[in-house]
Each structure stands twice: as C-alpha cells, then as structure tokens.
Amino acid sequence: MPDGHLLEELCVHVDAFEKMKKLKLLKLNGIRPCERLTYLSHELCYLDWDGYPARFFPSNFYPKNLVHLRLHHSQIKQISMGIKFLEKLKFLDLSHSLYLDKTPDLSCLPCLEDLNLEGCSNLIEVHLSNGVHERLVRCNLSKCKNLRILPRSINLKNLQFFTLAGCSKLEKFSEIQGNMVCLEELHLDNTAIKDLPSSIEHLEGLRRLSLEGCQKLKSVLTNIFSKMKDLEYLDMGRTAIKKLPSSIAQLSNLEELYVSGNDFQSPSSKMPISLMQNTFLRKRTGNSSCLELELLSGLCTVTRLSLRHCNLSEESFPKDIGKLSSMRYLILSENKFASIPECFIQLTSLMYLYLEHCTSLRSLTSLPSFICYVNAHGCKSLERYQFPPSVENSDDREFIFTECHKLDVDQRDNMPNISSQSQLQELGVIILPGREIPHCFSHRNEGSSFSLRVDLPSYENVKGIVVCAALEIFHGIDIPQINFDLKINGYSMSEWFTYNDLTAGDNAPHHIFLKHKTEYYDEHSREIRPIKSLMDNKSTLSTGTSNTCDGCHIQASVTLNSTLLKPSSNRKAKVHKLGIHLVMEEQA
Known part of the structure; x- marks a missing residue:
C-alpha cells in the first residue's frame, strides 16, 4: 500500500467481489468489509484472510474447490455454512480466533491433512468426529486455555504431530485405539492431565x-x-x-x-x-538424591550433561564423572560444592564448563587441557583458579569471572594466570573484576587506544602479545560488545565479543578484559601464521608492502558498543586504560 495508509483504515465494499465469479485466490491482511460481505467466489481454491471480521461466511458461499483456508486472528464463530462442500480442503487454520466455540465436523472434511486451532481460547470441546480420520497428519490445539473435553478415544492412523501444550484446563487425554504408529511428536506440556x-x-x-x-x-x-x-x-x-x-x-x-x-x-x-547414550539430563530443584548420580559412570558416550541446581556438594558429587570420556558440555551452575573433584582432569573431551552462581565454589583447578570455555559468573566465594597450559591454540580459550569479587585484580595481583609473563600465554580471553592494569604489563596508557614502538634486535623469541583493557560498565547498560583491534606494522587483526554477564551492578562496575594473541590469518596466503612473523622488519605483509623501518610498530584499541536501558542515565560504558605485554618464548 502507499506510504501513510494503515491497513486498519482500509475496508472492502460489501459487494467488492460480486463480479469476480472465477476468483481462485484471495489473500487479505487486516482489511474489513464496510458491511457484512454478501459474496465470495465458489471457485476459490485458496482463501487467506488475516483478521477476517465476520462471525460467519456469506450464506451463499459454496467453496467446493477450496483447498487452503486460513483465517488467522479472525472473528469467525462457526464455519458450518457450506462445510459440506469442503470436500477438497487440506489445510484449515483458524488459529487465535477468539470467538470460535466449536471445532468443525471432520467427517465432512475427508481430505484434511493439517488442522491448526492454536490459541482459540473460547474452544471448550473437540468434536467427536476428530477421533477418527483417515488423512489428518498435523493437529495443533495448543494454548486453547478453556479446552476441557477431547474425544474419548482417538484412532488417527496418519497423524504425525499432535500438540495440546498450554491447554491448562484439560484433565484427561484420549485412549489410543487402532494403529497410530505414524505419530512422532506428542506435546502435553502445561496441561492439567492427572x-x-x-x-x-x-x-x-x-x-x-x-x-x-x-x-x-x-x-x-x-x-x-x-x-x-x-x-x-x-x-x-x-x-x-x-x-x-x-x-x-x-x-x-x-x-x-x-x-x-x-x-x-x-x-x-x-x-x-x-x-542411555548421548542423554542430556537436567534438574533444577529438589534433592540431589532424586537421581542416582552414580549411574553417570556408564554414560561413556554422553556429550552433554546438565546438573543445574541439583544441590550438589563435594559429598554428593558423582564420584565417577571422570569416566565420561566423550563429554563436551557440562553444566553445573547453581550448586553448592566448594571445589571440583580431581577426576575432572580425566575429562579429556571437555570443552565447555558452566559454573554460574556456584556461590560456595572457592577453588577451580584440575581442569583438562582441552578446556576452551569456562563461565563462573557470580561465584562470589571463588578465591583461586588455575588452568593447565593448553595443548591447542590458546587464542580460542575464554574465561568469564564477572561478579567474582574475591578475584579482584587490584587486591590479588599475585593470582595465577595473570601474575607472570609465562602464565599469560595460557589465556585467550579472560574477564575479571578490577580497575587497574596488572603490574606485569610494562606498557600502559590512559584511554581506549595505545600505540607502541618496540626497538628490539630480534623478534624470534616473541611468543605472543597480550592486550589488557580496564572497563567501567554500569547497571542499566545493555549487553556490551567488546571490539578488539590489534595492528602490527600496519597489519590489522580485529575481533569482537558479546557478554551477557557484563551488566554489572553499580557496586561492581569495573572489569579488566585480557586478550592473548599468538596467531593470525594471512589473507594473502590463506594460512594461519605465528604473530611474530609480522614483527620481523624484513617481512612482507599481505598488502604487498614491505616494512623497512627499524623496530616494530604495535597499535591496540578496545572499544565498547552498548545501549542504555535507562534513557535517563548519563553514564556510559567506558574503556579507561590499556596495557600491552609481549610474551617471550624464553620466559615460558
């Protein structure tokens, strides 16, 4: 429609379609008739009228060729008029029609394959004919919150998908009769079934x-x-x-x-x-005895396991969890153990570990070498962590310690992994509480960018570069995107990171962000190359230009993209300080 015309302002004249005797397809969205519609073509094969405004069809409507009928969000009350002529109808969608109080008699719809009555909140009973139908494949009765009565038994031999999810007053499900081996999905979520x-x-x-x-x-x-x-x-x-x-x-x-x-x-x-191979177990409340956790030892092929909020302590922790040799994702959030068992180091395939809000956790060690992601957000008692040297590229590792107040870098600058030059190379990305750049960073600067010229006789011993940024992020600021850019002798390497847990409260707005870089992707050769190759003053960059200057020119910047959730607030996310550290092989 032309700009400025709203659909709800448009209407169809009462006899708009009177001369369209051969109309086969009619699709309208939110358009209403001035009065009750008097005519629709009997030749219609496809009728899609979103927001159909009448309670009934025109009394002289005999759609003998109708195959597709969709009246989403309509005011239809019944489709009994002319239903005996709907012998070819395959698709019937009356979803979210709030005035519909009766389902159609499916015996008059022998070709029907897809029935969608989702959100018909005035629907109380499903017609008995719905219990037996030869061709019905999909039936969606979800969110019919007043639906109470189903057919006593059903025999829908071609039915593949059936959902009653959200029918909160439905107390009894139908008996299954005959052959219904085609049914693949049955959803009874949030019903009152006893x-x-x-x-x-x-x-x-x-x-x-x-x-x-x-x-x-x-x-x-x-x-x-x-x-x-x-x-x-x-x-x-x-x-x-x-x-x-x-x-x-x-x-x-x-x-x-x-x-x-x-x-x-x-x-x-x-x-x-x-x-029970590849089983993903979850339990959010209750006592840990509800599941026999010792059974986990047999899950030798499980790849995902969640024991969120299982009240796990050191005593109730699965003793043989180290035998889960195929484990890749492990979710232990909201439990009460103070440390993880030493057998964790046997989880050689473990890559992703979630520990959010394990408020009793004090020590995090014994992690396997392949670990690449740890989220310990809200572990307020955590005092010590130690990750093993990665056997893979450490650039891909990511560790999140937001709201872990006892790991504040300003007070604990001697903590593992950022206390020495050699341990910095174990990290990819790490986020910790704190407002100051750690002391091991010899090159520092105020603001979000830093330019550094390094005069060294040789670059052969450079293992990598670590950039550290001091961030200030207040409550009421949407999830910030951290943009990281590192340039060496003019060659730019950019990455970005988004974190759900960086919306800290006003009492803990300060974080430090560390990013370790050892390799880069050479677009010219299409190879992963060591970062020290860019620092060689004899190297030729992918752009074809040669670095003929003495020394190495390093530029780094960290910026934040964020959105204020509170428009009245004048505080914004900021990068206050930046630091650069060269990690040398001889110091490893």
Whole structure:
C-alpha cells in the first residue's frame, strides 16, 4: 500500500467481489468489509484472510474447490455454512480466533491433512468426529486455555504431530485405539492431565514426548515406555511424579531426558546406562538424591550433561564423572560444592564448563587441557583458579569471572594466570573484576587506544602479545560488545565479543578484559601464521608492502558498543586504560 495508509483504515465494499465469479485466490491482511460481505467466489481454491471480521461466511458461499483456508486472528464463530462442500480442503487454520466455540465436523472434511486451532481460547470441546480420520497428519490445539473435553478415544492412523501444550484446563487425554504408529511428536506440556492412559504405550513410533509442566501428573505406569523403542526426546520436568518408571531403561534411542524441577522422594530404579547414550539430563530443584548420580559412570558416550541446581556438594558429587570420556558440555551452575573433584582432569573431551552462581565454589583447578570455555559468573566465594597450559591454540580459550569479587585484580595481583609473563600465554580471553592494569604489563596508557614502538634486535623469541583493557560498565547498560583491534606494522587483526554477564551492578562496575594473541590469518596466503612473523622488519605483509623501518610498530584499541536501558542515565560504558605485554618464548 502507499506510504501513510494503515491497513486498519482500509475496508472492502460489501459487494467488492460480486463480479469476480472465477476468483481462485484471495489473500487479505487486516482489511474489513464496510458491511457484512454478501459474496465470495465458489471457485476459490485458496482463501487467506488475516483478521477476517465476520462471525460467519456469506450464506451463499459454496467453496467446493477450496483447498487452503486460513483465517488467522479472525472473528469467525462457526464455519458450518457450506462445510459440506469442503470436500477438497487440506489445510484449515483458524488459529487465535477468539470467538470460535466449536471445532468443525471432520467427517465432512475427508481430505484434511493439517488442522491448526492454536490459541482459540473460547474452544471448550473437540468434536467427536476428530477421533477418527483417515488423512489428518498435523493437529495443533495448543494454548486453547478453556479446552476441557477431547474425544474419548482417538484412532488417527496418519497423524504425525499432535500438540495440546498450554491447554491448562484439560484433565484427561484420549485412549489410543487402532494403529497410530505414524505419530512422532506428542506435546502435553502445561496441561492439567492427572494420568496417562495405559494405551499410550501403543504409540510405538513416537520420537518426542513432552509432559513438562504437568503439575497434576503424579505417576505414570511402570511399563509405559516399554514399546517406544524410537523415542529420542522425553521431557518430564516440573511434574508431580515421585519416581521415574523403570521402563525408561528400555528407551534404547533416547538422546535427551529432562527431569528438571521434580521432587523425587526416592532414587529411581537403576537403568542400564548403556542404553542411555548421548542423554542430556537436567534438574533444577529438589534433592540431589532424586537421581542416582552414580549411574553417570556408564554414560561413556554422553556429550552433554546438565546438573543445574541439583544441590550438589563435594559429598554428593558423582564420584565417577571422570569416566565420561566423550563429554563436551557440562553444566553445573547453581550448586553448592566448594571445589571440583580431581577426576575432572580425566575429562579429556571437555570443552565447555558452566559454573554460574556456584556461590560456595572457592577453588577451580584440575581442569583438562582441552578446556576452551569456562563461565563462573557470580561465584562470589571463588578465591583461586588455575588452568593447565593448553595443548591447542590458546587464542580460542575464554574465561568469564564477572561478579567474582574475591578475584579482584587490584587486591590479588599475585593470582595465577595473570601474575607472570609465562602464565599469560595460557589465556585467550579472560574477564575479571578490577580497575587497574596488572603490574606485569610494562606498557600502559590512559584511554581506549595505545600505540607502541618496540626497538628490539630480534623478534624470534616473541611468543605472543597480550592486550589488557580496564572497563567501567554500569547497571542499566545493555549487553556490551567488546571490539578488539590489534595492528602490527600496519597489519590489522580485529575481533569482537558479546557478554551477557557484563551488566554489572553499580557496586561492581569495573572489569579488566585480557586478550592473548599468538596467531593470525594471512589473507594473502590463506594460512594461519605465528604473530611474530609480522614483527620481523624484513617481512612482507599481505598488502604487498614491505616494512623497512627499524623496530616494530604495535597499535591496540578496545572499544565498547552498548545501549542504555535507562534513557535517563548519563553514564556510559567506558574503556579507561590499556596495557600491552609481549610474551617471550624464553620466559615460558
């Protein structure tokens, strides 16, 4: 539409389509008729009217060729007018139609494949005909918050996807009859279902089953999963279940298991963990005894494991966690252990470790060499950390210690990893509390940029360069992007970093950001080369220009891109100071 015309200002004349006898496609968005529409073409194959404004269709509308009907956010109350002529309809979308109080009789829609009634909040009952249909493939009844009644039984042999998520007043799920092996996804999240019918075990083709937030579901039958050999995803989080069913051990293809927010009274039956490969376990509340953590020792192929908020202490920590040789992601946030066990060093594949808000954690050591990311945001008791020398390129490593007040660099400049020139080379990026550049940085400057000329007789012993910036970031400032740029003899290397945890409170606005650089990507040769090759005054840069000056010219800058969340605030994120340090091989 032309600029300045709002869709809600436009309207269709009552007889606008009266002469369009052969109209096959009609798609409108937010356009309303001046009065009740009197005519729509019987030849329509595709009707998409977002915000259809009438309660009913025109009484003389007989859409015998209609295949696609979408009335999203409409005011339709019933589509009974002419429904006996919808023999070719395959796609019916009446989602978020707040006045719809009855589902159509699906027996009059023999070709229907996709039914979407999401968000129809006035819908109370699903028509009995919906329990039996030959061609229905997808059925979306999610967020129908007043839906209470389903068909007593269903036999939808071609159904592949079925969701009732968010139907908060639905207390009973239908019995399964006949052959429904095509059903792959069933979502019952946040319903009021109190139990599951025993016939649900016949859904042998099920791949994803979600019961998350079914807070009235107190138990499930022991053998409920015995026939679901293809199940890959199972979410039973935030239910009232007190014990996991033993048949969960028979889910030989299970990849993800979520049991977050449950309060199990006794440990679950032991499961053959060899059948639980690549399982991702999560639990956010309750006692750590709810899961038999010793079972973790059998998860030899697990790649992701989350034990967030499991009340873990040193005593309850899984003793054999070091046997998880394939572990890459480990989430231990919001637990109460003071240190991690020494067996962590056996996790040779571990790359990502999350420890946010482990407020009792005091020491962080015994980490494997391949570790490349550690997030310890909010570990307020942390006093000591030590990372092993990386066996890979240390430039890619990243360690976050925001709101770890006892690691304040200004008070603890003798701490490991930034106390000596040799230990600096173990870092890629590290963020710590503090406002001063550490003493080991011999070259310092006020502001966000620094230019340094180094006169050395030889550059062969240069291992890398570390740049340190003192940041000030106040509460009310959106997630800042840290832009890092390093130039050596005119060759620029730029990177940027975004951190969710750099929105510190007013009482701790100061951080230091350290970035270690040992290599760069040569665009001319398309190779990764050591950074010291740029410092050789005889080297030729990718630009084709030769550095003929004596010495080496180094330029560094760190800037912050941020957005004020409080427009009234006049405080901005700042870079106050910058430091540069050359790490030499002979000091390693």
